[in-house]
Amino acid sequence: MAWIVKNSATMQIERREDPYLDDELKKMLETEVIPRFPSRQAATLPVLHAVQHKHSWIPYQALEEAAEFLETSASQLLDTASFYDDFWLNPKGRYLIMMCQSVSCELLGQMDLLESIKAKLQIEPGQTTEDGKFTLMTVGCLGSCDTAPCALVNETLHENLTTENFGQILDGLE
Amino acid sequence: MALDHPVLTKRIPTPPWGDPRDRKLIDIDMYFDTGGYEGLKKAMGMKPNAVVELVKEAELRGRGGAGFPAGMKWSFLPPVDGDRRYLAVNADESEPGTFKDRLLLDYDPHLLLEGIAICMHACQLDTSYIYIRGEYHQQAKTLKYAVNEAYENKIFGNESLLGQINGRMPQCYVHRGAGAYICGEETGLLESLEGKRGWARIKPPFPAVAGAFGRPTIINNVETLAMVGPILELGVNWFKSMGVPRPDGIPSTVPASYGPKLFGVSGHINRPGIYEEELGIKMSHLIEEFCGGMRDGAKFKSAIVGGISTGVIGPDDYDAQLDFDVGAKYNCLGLGTAGVIVMDEHTDMVAVARNIAQFFSHESCGQCTPCREGTHWMYQLLSRIERGQGYAKDIDLLHEVAGSMGALPSGQGSTICGLADGANWAIRTIVDKFRNEFETRVKKKPQILQSVESVNDG
Ligand SMILES: Cc1cc2nc3c(=O)[nH]c(=O)nc-3n(C[C@H](O)[C@H](O)[C@H](O)COP(=O)(O)O)c2cc1C
Ligand code: SF4
Ligand code: FES
Numbered sequence: 001m002a003w004i005v006k007n008s009a010t011m012q013i014e015r016r017e018d019p020y021l022d023d024e025l026k027k028m029l030e031t032e033v034i035p036r037f038p039s040r041q042a043a044t045l046p047v048l049h050a051v052q053h054k055h056s057w058i059p060y061q062a063l064e065e066a067a068e069f070l071e072t073s074a075s076q077l078l079d080t081a082s083f084y085d086d087f088w089l090n091p092k093g094r095y096l097i098m099m100c101q102s103v104s105c106e107l108l109g110q111m112d113l114l115e116s117i118k119a120k121l122q123i124e125p126g127q128t129t130e131d132g133k134f135t136l137m138t139v140g141c142l143g144s145c146d147t148a149p150c151a152l153v154n155e156t157l158h159e160n161l162t163t164e165n166f167g168q169i170l171d172g173l174e
Numbered sequence: 175m176a177l178d179h180p181v182l183t184k185r186i187p188t189p190p191w192g193d194p195r196d197r198k199l200i201d202i203d204m205y206f207d208t209g210g211y212e213g214l215k216k217a218m219g220m221k222p223n224a225v226v227e228l229v230k231e232a233e234l235r236g237r238g239g240a241g242f243p244a245g246m247k248w249s250f251l252p253p254v255d256g257d258r259r260y261l262a263v264n265a266d267e268s269e270p271g272t273f274k275d276r277l278l279l280d281y282d283p284h285l286l287l288e289g290i291a292i293c294m295h296a297c298q299l300d301t302s303y304i305y306i307r308g309e310y311h312q313q314a315k316t317l318k319y320a321v322n323e324a325y326e327n328k329i330f331g332n333e334s335l336l337g338q339i340n341g342r343m344p345q346c347y348v349h350r351g352a353g354a355y356i357c358g359e360e361t362g363l364l365e366s367l368e369g370k371r372g373w374a375r376i377k378p379p380f381p382a383v384a385g386a387f388g389r390p391t392i393i394n395n396v397e398t399l400a401m402v403g404p405i406l407e408l409g410v411n412w413f414k415s416m417g418v419p420r421p422d423g424i425p426s427t428v429p430a431s432y433g434p435k436l437f438g439v440s441g442h443i444n445r446p447g448i449y450e451e452e453l454g455i456k457m458s459h460l461i462e463e464f465c466g467g468m469r470d471g472a473k474f475k476s477a478i479v480g481g482i483s484t485g486v487i488g489p490d491d492y493d494a495q496l497d498f499d500v501g502a503k504y505n506c507l508g509l510g511t512a513g514v515i516v517m518d519e520h521t522d523m524v525a526v527a528r529n530i531a532q533f534f535s536h537e538s539c540g541q542c543t544p545c546r547e548g549t550h551w552m553y554q555l556l557s558r559i560e561r562g563q564g565y566a567k568d569i570d571l572l573h574e575v576a577g578s579m580g581a582l583p584s585g586q587g588s589t590i591c592g593l594a595d596g597a598n599w600a601i602r603t604i605v606d607k608f609r610n611e612f613e614t615r616v617k618k619k620p621q622i623l624q625s626v627e628s629v630n631d632g
Contacts, residue, residue, distance in 0.1 A: 036303075036347045038258065038387050044369030049308075049350055070369070083371035086308045086353035098309070102270035103482060104440040104515050106529050140355060140533050141270035142309055145440035145513070146447045155311035 013060045020055055020062035021047075021069055029069070040070045044080050048087055057088035085139070093128040093135035095173055098152040101138040104145035109162075113149055114138065116163040120170070134170070177416065181404045181434050182397065183450045184208070186281045189464060194447065197281050199316060202323040205284040211329070213403030217292045218335065225296035229402060232410045233432050237274075238264050238358075238395025239481065239510050240592070241498045243429045244402075250382040251390050254298050256341055260391040261293055261302035262367060262381075263399060265317075266351055266358035268307055269481035270533060272513035274436040275396035277448045279306070279313040282400075283320035289399030290346060291329050291336060292406060297392050300342040305363050308352045318348050355537035359591050360393040362539065373539050374591035397436055405433075416452035418497045431497035441477075441516035442469045454497040461492075461516060472518035476607070480510025482530045483596025485603030486523075505606075507599035523608040524615055527601055528556040534597035544579035545594035551575055552601055564616040569605060572612075576601040 033046045047070060051062050058066075058081060067074040081087045099117070101110055118124060121134050128135040144150045147159030151166070158169055180191055185208055187196040205211070217225050230245025251259070263286070267275045278286055290302050304321075306314050325331040330346045337343075354372045356362040361375035364386050385391025405413050417432035431453040437460055440446045444466030451460065457477060461467060468474055476486045479496065485506040487494055494504050501508035517526065535549035555572050558564045579585050580595035588594070605612060 036345070039368065041369040042367060042387070045350065045352055045366065049352070080369060080371055084352035084354050101529070102533060103478065103526060103529050104271060106525070107441050107515070107517065107521065139309075139353070140537065141268065141272070143267050143273045143276050143307070145271055145273050145515070146438065148440060148446075152309060157312070
């Protein structure tokens with residue numbers, strides 16, 4: 001988690017005209033989120049969640065904009081954002097598959113399930129399919145050990161998975 | 175032994191009282207109709223300090239892992255000074271094998287909100303943040319919905335019946351985490367709440383004195399707070415009629431194991447799920463009466479008692495009594511979250527250890543060298559033992575590395591937080607209790623001879 005190596009200072013940041021943190025988003029955050037905390041920096045996680053919810057990932061330009069909004073430095077924000085597994089500083093697929101690989105799930109067949117999904121999508125955990133549809137990740141316990149093995153696909157939890165039903169679930173996605 | 179009636183799952187159909195298929199979200203009207211917020215009403219008729227004393231007397235122990243008495247924690251707060259004081263609700267639930275808080279968040283969120291309101295009154299806390307793990311998408315939505323209902327019904331907000339606390343009207347916010355196990359550790363949670371990486375803080379100062387934003391802060395687990403309403407409503411004697419009292423001769427400063435508790439059981443059993451029982455229930459009873467026995471009639475081999483951090487108990491401990499003393503009795507870390515993972519005779523304990531080491535090596539926040547490096551090395555060692563490429567001396571090395579990390583004396587006080595203690599106990603208890611499985615997996619000759627041989631062969 002804390003091991004993401006930062007790009008060097010020579011990195012080129014891709015920029016676009018339109019801000020990621022647009023006025024509408026800023027207004028919402030200013031009225032609904034900022035007042036919750038005694039410091040602006042404390043709104044970091046909600047702000048990053050909001051940016052990611054809108055854009056699917058958090059580009060560097062968005063980090064800079066968020067830093068300005070939170071009245072902190074971009075490096076401070078990068079420090080925070082890069083610590084958390086759920087913040088994407090690189091683009092991901094339209095569907096993010098987070099397969100639980102903790103004990104209860106492994107005891108109940110997660111490894112075979114993972115092999116079948118890898119074969120089906122032709123990717124390894126951490127990779128995205130060429131068409132940009134799926135990103136596959138293995139993660140720690142999802143808090144649903146009674147219905148192991150399980151996986152989150154975007155915000156939806158799928159439980160009691162088998163090679164067959166999980167394959168069908170993925171096939172059914174647009 | 176069985177509870178007369180469920181308390182935490184009163185409104186959540188759960189065997190033996192109800193069928194999980196009948197579960198639905200209890201909204202605030204249904205909650206009121208079934209005796210909800212009675213505990214809060216009672217608390218509001220009492221002086222804040224009297225509520226703290228009552229919870230202290232009940233000896234309610236934290237349900238988040240460490241088992242620290244809640245009333246005692248509450249009484250550590252300094253006197254009010256008119257400035258802000260916080261409640262941070264720990265809904266991070268990321269300990270592998272743990273899914274009990276989710277049940278409450280999914281179906282009966284007001285049980286938690288009632289506990290929060292009582293705690294805010296008792297401890298004079300004006301703002302609460304419910305820190306919920308990022309992966310609980312649905313649960314966060316449910317919680318926000320319930321919090322809204324509570325605002326509309328004057329539990330929180332500018333018209334709150336609690337009135338002003340520290341000169342402010344009480345507020346309650348849902349705050350989403352972003353996928354970091356360490357943010358379940360109370361001070362990691364606070365750092366995260368402040369918008370930083372979730373690096374655990376060195377204690378003291380304890381959060382009750384200087385917590386969120388440097389102000390006095392109480393941190394409690396979801397289930398702990400959910401228990402507070404029923405305690406106020408039904409009383410201390412009722413609460414203490416369940417569980418395991420202190421043995422004779424033990425001083426009253428040592429907390430006992432009272433009250434009902436959620437047990438989440440998963441693994442090789444027929445009916446995994448959350449079951450409510452009093453503390454002290456035998457694991458065999460849980461497996462046979464609630465969980466429909468071992469899967470495929472297989473034999474019991476081992477169990478993780480309360481999330482992977484607590485380590486394992488062995489084949490002879492099938493009847494283990496699950497209370498806060500489980501650690502001392504069966505040589506594991508403790509009751510933890512009471513998330514029991516049951517493993518049958520076909521389980522490969524080397525693989526289990528490797529799985530656990532992998533988790534900790536990924537989740538170590540990296541501040542302390544013994545934890546950051548140690549968890550990683552344990553994962554490497556276990557992976558190679560699992561592949562059949564380990565050496566006999568690796569087993570002792572593994573044991574030594576595990577025993578060198580942790581904030582507790584068993585980890586030589588070498589780290590800041592308890593994550594390393596979890597890694598230590600999990601790996602050490604597996605190696606100790608199933609050493610033969612490791613021995614049959616490793617190459618018999620010492621590494622130096624192996625390399626001499628390979629040189630000669632070459
Ligand atoms: C690495 C680590 C992770 C933890 N994760 C959680 C968690 O997810 N939920 C929780 O309630 N407590 C967790 N705890 C325990 C908390 O630090 C703290 O003791 C607890 O939230 C206090 O609440 P309680 O007294 O009501 O149990 C964790 C502890 C450690 C060391
Ligand atoms: S023990 Fe591990 S997780 Fe805890 S503070 Fe140290 S490095 Fe971080
Ligand atoms: S172990 Fe997979 S959800 Fe808990």
